Amino acid sequence: MNNSLTAPAALPLTSYRLVQSASPIECGLCGEPNGKNAERCRHCGAPLVLSQQLANPKNAPRILAVIGPPESGKTCWIGLWSDIMARRSGHDVYNTYGAFSVAIQHHVVGCLSRGWFPPATEEDPTTWFWLHGSTHHRKRRLQFVVPDIAGRAVTAAVEASGSQPLVAGLLQLCSAILLTLDGERLAAGDRAPDFWALKALHYLADLSGPQPPAVAKPLALVLTKVDRCEPARDFPDLWLPRLAPATFEYCRRRWKEWGMFCISVAAGAGFQRFGAHVRSFPTRVEPFGLEQPFRWVLDRLR
Amino acid sequence: MIRWLSEYWQEVVARFQVPAGGPVTGEAASDPVAPVEAGETCAFPLAQVRPAWLLAPLRVDQFSSEEREAAWRVIRRTMAYIDVGKVVVRGRDWQADPDSSSQQAVCTEVHVEPFWIDRYLVSNRQFAEFVRDGGYRQPEFWPQQVRDMVYEFIDQSGRPGPRFWEDGTFPAELADHPVVGVSWFEACAYAAWAGKRLPTDVEWLAASRGPASPGAPASGSRPTATAEAWQQLADASAYPWGDLFDPQRANLWETGIGTTVPVDWFPGGDSPAGVRQLVGNVWEWTATAFAQYDHGADFEWTPLWVSLRGGAYDTYFPMQASRWFQSADWPLARRRNVGFRCVWTLPDGGSLDSTIGSPT
DSSP: OOGGGTSOOOOOOOTHHHHHHSSOEEOTTTOOEEOTTOSBOTTTOOBHHHHHHHTOSSSOOEEEEEEOSTTSSHHHHHHHHHHHHHHOOSSSEEEEOSTHHHHHHHHHHHHHHTTOOOOOOOSOGGGOOEEEEEEEETTEEEEEEEEOOOHHHHHHHHHSTTSOHHHHHHHHHOSEEEEEEEHHHHHTTOOHHHHHHHHHHHHHHHHTOSSOSSBOSOEEEEEEOGGGSGGGTTOHHHHHHHHSHHHHHHHHHHBSSEEEEEOEEESOEEEEEETTEEEEEESOEEEESSSHHHHHHHHHHO | OHHHHHHHHHHHHHHHSOOTTSOOOHHHHTSOSSSSOTTOOOSOHHHHHOHHHHTOTTTGGGSOHHHHHHHHHHHHHHEEEEOOEEEEEEEEBTTSOTTOOSOOEEEEEEEEOOEEEESSOOBHHHHHHHHHTTGGGOGGGSOGGGGGGGGGOBOTTSSBSOTTOBTTBOOGGGTTSBOOSOOHHHHHHHHHHTTOBOOOHHHHHHHTOOOSOTTOOOTTOOSSSOHHHHHHHHHHOSBTTBSSOOTTTSOSGGGTOOSOOOTTOOGGGOOTTOOOOSSSSSEEEEEEETTTTOBSOOBSSOOOOEEEESOOTTOSOGGGGSTTOOEEEOTTOOOTTEEOOOEEOOTTSSOOOSSSOOOO
């Protein structure tokens, strides 16, 4: 009698994993293979439905890359803009596609209405939000994708190119760039956002090819948190050159189409201590100018 | 585009302004914004413009009984008498889990002495009287600590006045809009000039109390509920008209106007006491420090914030314009959406003048 046949055995059942590799779908952003039933790329976290659409040359959505240093207000801006557009009826018809596109709106509005700013986006791309939408303006529909790219990931990509293939892929594929500059820090005399933007613009110019005469992608320079540098609020053309002179000069020399904007989500912020941590909170939510940079960019892509 | 804007504005006017000669709500709606009623002779200009100042105990004997009577008439028409006893203040629990969806609140019951409160926000026209009277140059209206800073409270042309005025005056079309672009100190100075003061947080809450309940029976027909129970219901309402936000009753982001409106618009948003625009149009400076009734507040930086109440035309979340939400700003801030109204208290709670008029 062979006892070994009746002895209990715990063997890992891994064969089902092979199914995921059968007829793989290539992610349109990072190029890695994925199982056909996967909803998000298991390498970069991008929704695969977007990858498929981006690969369609006829009706591919345009990628709008919102980049900026960590905690410069990108997530808040995209989320609240999406909420404003979703609630609007009339002039610009706005639609979102897929439940994942509502996630950023839900997250940001939830945090702000509870009296807190949303936490900074993590560097791990599988946690990023993706917004896929379209606007219908003057009988022309334009589809777009706005990924909520973590500021830390862009910083890493700029510091060591090749370290963030998804960021590099997105910035190469994107049709327009919206670059945020932290107005609060600039107004306090901190030039770090100016230098961050300058490095990012150099990186973007390098991605566009070896020293072309001018970079063609529309670029919106967006001064955020203008509630904390109020004089700049209505005069971005006057204040942005003063607050971020290096970025302004570089854009003037290298960029073909660029514009300057001021936005704010709140009307002031405070900082509450929780033990060793500090969390910022908006004193009240009063969106200002959130639509203009997107409208300017979308008008240039139509 | 201009035609479209013009049509849009006419539509907005038709929806929200006080109907000319039409039906209006409560006593407040029959009161004009201007201190002088149409057809009323301005025999006592001081009584018309600064009635509370004229009736101050130290000064009242200097004026004739006719003048005092005229001042009381103006007070009754332009201010509401609030005598509610206790008010429940809902503070925020700052140590509560920020990711929790439940609204954490700390309730405190506070006693409020009776007081009078302006039915309307202070308008540009009213503030101009203060500027014309040299209010910015009279040191008695300014605390010692800010007297050196008063010269910084200037308009677009460098003259003393609110931030968005020009050449010492307001744009003609904004005469009846609330004055904005004034710091907390300017608001206090105006109030002192007028013989009044800014409301405390608790007074503002008392004035904005809503109806006891949407279907509350009329006074005198409440056989079972105690007065205290009805008061608790009134304290629980989120807005002066009830619990649900209604964009037809207040000028917030959701209303879609996007700028200030005259102080007598939105009569449907009146509190039961007859005070208008406690919610919406502009935030209101109060005389209370931020987070005074909160729990566990431990701010990284304490910038001496002053409490703001009521929301403004660009307040995105209606909940942030509700009675329970407290915002704040630096007292030197001169925002485009922050204004104020005043209150007046007499030493004995409102029945000072034994011979001429009475508050009730």
